[in-house]
Amino acid sequence: MQPVLVQFLNRLLRHTKLGDDEQNAFLSLASAEIDTPAHGIVIARGQTAASSCLVMEGLLAKTRETLSGRRQITALYISGDMPDLHALMMPAATGTIVALTPAKVLRLPRASLLALVARYPAIGEALWRETVRDAAISMEWVANVGARLAMPRLAHLFCEMAVRSGVDKGNAFDWSFPITQANLAETTGMSVVHVNRSLQSLRRRAVMEVRDHRVLVRDWAGLQAVGEFEGDYLACGAPERPQPAALMPA
Amino acid sequence: MQPVLVQFLNRLLRHTKLGDDEQNAFLSLASAEIDTPAHGIVIARGQTAASSCLVMEGLLAKTRETLSGRRQITALYISGDMPDLHALMMPAATGTIVALTPAKVLRLPRASLLALVARYPAIGEALWRETVRDAAISMEWVANVGARLAMPRLAHLFCEMAVRSGVDKGNAFDWSFPITQANLAETTGMSVVHVNRSLQSLRRRAVMEVRDHRVLVRDWAGLQAVGEFEGDYLACGAPERPQPAALMPA
DNA sequence: CGGACTATTGATTTGCGTCAAAGATTGTGG
DNA sequence: CCACAATCTTTGACGCAAATCAATAGTCCG
Numbered sequence: 001m002q003p004v005l006v007q008f009l010n011r012l013l014r015h016t017k018l019g020d021d022e023q024n025a026f027l028s029l030a031s032a033e034i035d036t037p038a039h040g041i042v043i044a045r046g047q048t049a050a051s052s053c054l055v056m057e058g059l060l061a062k063t064r065e066t067l068s069g070r071r072q073i074t075a076l077y078i079s080g081d082m083p084d085l086h087a088l089m090m091p092a093a094t095g096t097i098v099a100l101t102p103a104k105v106l107r108l109p110r111a112s113l114l115a116l117v118a119r120y121p122a123i124g125e126a127l128w129r130e131t132v133r134d135a136a137i138s139m140e141w142v143a144n145v146g147a148r149l150a151m152p153r154l155a156h157l158f159c160e161m162a163v164r165s166g167v168d169k170g171n172a173f174d175w176s177f178p179i180t181q182a183n184l185a186e187t188t189g190m191s192v193v194h195v196n197r198s199l200q201s202l203r204r205r206a207v208m209e210v211r212d213h214r215v216l217v218r219d220w221a222g223l224q225a226v227g228e229f230e231g232d233y234l235a236c237g238a239p240e241r242p243q244p245a246a247l248m249p250a
Numbered sequence: 251m252q253p254v255l256v257q258f259l260n261r262l263l264r265h266t267k268l269g270d271d272e273q274n275a276f277l278s279l280a281s282a283e284i285d286t287p288a289h290g291i292v293i294a295r296g297q298t299a300a301s302s303c304l305v306m307e308g309l310l311a312k313t314r315e316t317l318s319g320r321r322q323i324t325a326l327y328i329s330g331d332m333p334d335l336h337a338l339m340m341p342a343a344t345g346t347i348v349a350l351t352p353a354k355v356l357r358l359p360r361a362s363l364l365a366l367v368a369r370y371p372a373i374g375e376a377l378w379r380e381t382v383r384d385a386a387i388s389m390e391w392v393a394n395v396g397a398r399l400a401m402p403r404l405a406h407l408f409c410e411m412a413v414r415s416g417v418d419k420g421n422a423f424d425w426s427f428p429i430t431q432a433n434l435a436e437t438t439g440m441s442v443v444h445v446n447r448s449l450q451s452l453r454r455r456a457v458m459e460v461r462d463h464r465v466l467v468r469d470w471a472g473l474q475a476v477g478e479f480e481g482d483y484l485a486c487g488a489p490e491r492p493q494p495a496a497l498m499p500a
Numbered sequence: 501c502g503g504a505c506t507a508t509t510g511a512t513t514t515g516c517g518t519c520a521a522a523g524a525t526t527g528t529g530g
Numbered sequence: 531c532c533a534c535a536a537t538c539t540t541t542g543a544c545g546c547a548a549a550t551c552a553a554t555a556g557t558c559c560g
Binding site for chain 3: 149150190191193194197
Binding site: 046062064066067068070071072074075086089090092094095118121124125128129131132133134135136138139140141142143145146147148188189228232233235236 | 320321324379397438439
C-alpha cells in the first residue's frame, strides 16, 4: 500500500465524505512508482498521457514557454499533489510538467481512475473538487503576479506553499522547500537578480529567509502581512461534515 | 426555453456525448433571469450562493482586491460562460464577480444542478470538463501576465477573447467587446496609461484596433504572432466523438 | 447643461530587467 | 579525497519598460 495514496485520500476526506468501500477501492488502485531526475520531463505539452500522477517526493512544476524563450512556471506541485489531475477530463496536456528536483511520482492509469469514478460518483466529486481548488490557486496566482510588487509577491507565494505543505504551525517554523532562485523567478515573473534582492529584503525585515533548501519563517504573521495573504482560497469551502481520517494520518 | 441554455448545452456537446434524455433534462432546468447594472456585484467574495449563473448578455469579471487597494481581474466572462460553475463544488466564493457592463444572467439553483449531476453522471462529467477548461485559461493568464511585455500581453488577451467569442473567421473581422481601457489595465496588470499606449502600438502595426466598444481585427495572423497565441488550451482535448448539435446552433 | 466616466497626451520617476562578473555550493569522476 | 565543472547565489553598474503625476479633451447620461 502506498502511503501517498493514504495522504491523498485524507486530503479528499477533508472536503468530501467517502464510505469505507469507496476508500478501499481508492486505496487499492493500481499504480507504478516512477523516479525522475531533476529537470526530467514528466509530461510534455501536447502529449496525451495514459496515466495521471501523484507526487511522492520532490518538487514539480507546470511550465509554459513563450516563443520569445521565456519559461513561466504556472503551478508548483509538492508531495501529495496531483499535477495532471485535470488530464482525467482533458487528456491533451496544455503545459509541460517537469521535475525541479529529483522526484518520485506514482502513476495511476487513467482508465482505472475513470472506472473508479464511474463506479463511485462520490470519488468523482472529490476529484472534481480538487481540480476546482487547483483552479482557485491559479486565479490567485494571476492576481499575485498581476497586482503585487516583487517582495509581497514572493511573500505571498511562500505563504501559500507553507499552508499547502501543512507546516503553518505557530509564528515561527521552517520546512523543506528546495526551490532555486531561478525557479522563483520563473514562478513570479521576475528576474533572478531581483528575486535575490527581494529575498534579502525579506530577510532584513526578519520575516523569513531561505537556507539550505529550507524556508525559515521567523514571523508568520509578518510574512502574511507583507504578502497580503489570505489563505481562504486553499480550503474547498466548509467540509460537508468532519469525519475521521483514514489510517495513518499523513 | 432559454436560448442561452441551448448555447451552453452545445458547448458541452463539443466535448462530451450526452443522450437525448440528458439533454432534455438539462434544458428543462429551473432558472431565473436577472438583470444587473454596470458595476453590479453578482456574487461577493466569501459569500455562499444558492445558485450558479450563466451569462446571457454583457461582460462580467472575477476580481480580487489586494489590501493595497489594487483590483485585479482574474477572469472575464462573456455570453454563454458560467462564471461560478466552480461554486457547485466549492460553495464559498474566492473572488467577487461583477458586471463590467449592464448584464443579464440566468440563475440556476445549485440544488437543481447537483440533482441533475447525481442523476446523469455524464452531465457532471461535462461540467467538470468546463471547470478544467477554466483552470487551463487561468494558467494561461498566469503565463501571459508573468512572461510577456505589454503589447503582446494585450494581443494575447484579445486573441483569446476572439476565439472564445467564436468570431475568429478569416483574417479580418470584428466583434462587440465592450471593455474599457481601465478594465484592460486591471486584467493585464498594467496601468491605464500604458494600456492606452500599447493599444496605439497595436493600431500602428495595423493588427487591430478598438472602436465603439468593438474590437476590429485587421490582421488575425499578425495579432496572433504579436501575442504568441496558440489557442490549443481553449479546446478540451479531442472530443470523444463528433455529434450533432442540439436544436438552434448558437 | 453639468457631472461622471473614458480616452489621450506629455513629463517625470521608479521598479525591475539586463549585463557582467565574482563567490559559494554542489556534484562528479579520476 | 581532491580537482574541476556545473550550478546557484550575490553584488554592482546601467538602461529600459512601465508606473505615476498631471492635465486636456471627448463621450455618455440624467
